[in-house]
Amino acid sequence: MCGRYVMARAVGDLVAEAEAEADANLELRRSWNVAPTTDIPVVLERVLDGAAVRQVHVARWGLVPGWAKDLSVGVRAFNARSETLLEKPTFRDAVLARRCAVPMEGYYEWQAGPGGTRKPFFVRRSDGRLHWFAGLYEWWADPALPADDPARWLLSASVITLASPDPEDSGPVLSRLGALHDRMPLPLGGGDLGRWIAPGTLTATAALSLLGTALGNAYAAAGDWKIEPANPAVGNVRHDGPWLLEAGAGPGAGPAAEAALF
Incomplete structure (x- = not known):
């Protein structure tokens, strides 16, 4: 699963690593405790003047399909199971035509312990670069706003997950991932990123083939990840800061905690 993560890159660094374009007014809040229903960056490609252009946008975490009556659908759709994408009405249209990548510096996962206890861990790449996880996006029009109001349109996204290794x-590393949780976000390594976000509407067969390629490469992409204890305070969405990456740190941990990002 993926329910909390870190995205504290500066906008310029994110755009450069994505090899994308961004609006001059793009604003992203640095956060070490990104939670569902908050704003997140997504990378997608659109056809402009006959050419595919890679862009960074800000989306609400929790997919809201175009047919939804209100935003409540997104609360339950921040993750999408790879096994049932074409079966679930919430995700079916998006996987055929609106695929994106969700960048993260790392994500948190909680491991169940004795007596109902849960211990948080931070999962990141060993080289300090961004994760690129397979995602879906949708545009939703708020029926309460006039048709000509630009604020009427909401961009939302979901992260695709797959079964963790045995x-x-x-x-x-993979055995630790499997012991940590039975689900993990789907990484886009190598050429999978470009193939996944390429614009265009696919048939169900083509979408399954594209998904199958990414799934086939997922465990290899995860083979050099690092899994480190995180601060239990991350479970509270009101807590934010680099100190969350240090198991024994507190809100006043300061620069030493920020260094733990790399």
């Missing part, structure tokens, strides 16, 4: 039948 902890009994994997390498050191």
Whole structure:
């Protein structure tokens, strides 16, 4: 699963790493505790003047399909299971025509312990670069606003997940991922990023083939990730700051905690 993550890159750094364009007024809030229903960056491609252009946009985390009557659908749709994308009405249209990538510096996962306890861990790439996870996006028109009001349109997104590796039948990192949680976000490594976000409407067969390629490469992409204890305070959405990446730190941890990002 993926329910909290870190995205504290400066806008310019994100745009450069995505090799994308961004509006001059693009604003992203740095956060070490990104939660569902908040704003997140997404990378997608659109056809402009006959050419595919890669762009960075800000979306609400929690997919709201065009047919939804209100935003409440998105509360339950921040993640999308890869096995049922074409079966669920919430995601079916998006996987055929509106695919994106969700950049993260790393994500949190909670491991169940004895007596109902849960311990948070931070999962990140070992090289300090961004994760690119497969996502879906949708545009939703607020029926309460006039048709000519630009604020009427909401961009929302969801992160696709897959089954984690079998902890009994994997390498050191993959077995830890499997023991941590039974779900993980779908990474887009190598050429999978470009293929996934390429604009155009696919048939169901083509969408399944594209998804299958990304799924087939997922565990290899995750093979060098790092899994480190995180601060239990991350469970409260009111807490934010680099100190959340240090298991024993507090709100006043300061620059030392920020260094733990890299």
